[in-house]
Amino acid sequence: MGREASITLAQVAAIADAMVAAGSTPALRTVRERLGNMGSLGTISKLLQQWRADREKKIASALTLPAGVQRAILEFMAQELSSAKAALETELAEQQQEAADLATENERQAAEIENQVDALTALQVELATVQGKAGQLELDWQAGQVEMDRERKAA
Secondary structure, eight states: OOOOSSSSHHHHHHHHHHHHHTTOOOOHHHHHHTTTSSSSSHHHHHHHHHHHHHHHHHHHHHOOHHHHHHHHHHHHHHHHHHHHHHHHHHHHHHHHHHHHHHHHHHHHHHHHHHHHHHHHHHHHHHHHHHHHHHHHHHHHHHHHHHHHHHHHOOO
């Protein structure tokens, strides 16, 4: 059987708390030195681990909000989320309507362009026909001029 420890958790905790308050990290050998080199490193290690675990529990419990405050925060966040969601849904609906309007306008313009291309093609065909007729009339006129000049000379 081992012998009874000559140091206590309270002693180790007091030294460790003082070190933390001074801005240093409690280390095994430093705590033992501050105890006057009393106690085994194994015992001090076990007590220092227990102090750290207790300290973490205290910190965790200090960080926990009361249930009423948590509920109030959650309700507030739910309201804010709901209002933000409503605003975004309204904006989304407006954007979707604008997109639909733009698509309709795009289709209308595409149909108009297609109609104009068809009209342009028809006008180009008509122009080619008229130019062909004008070319033929020019040739006929020139032939008539030549014929008239010949007839004048012959007369």
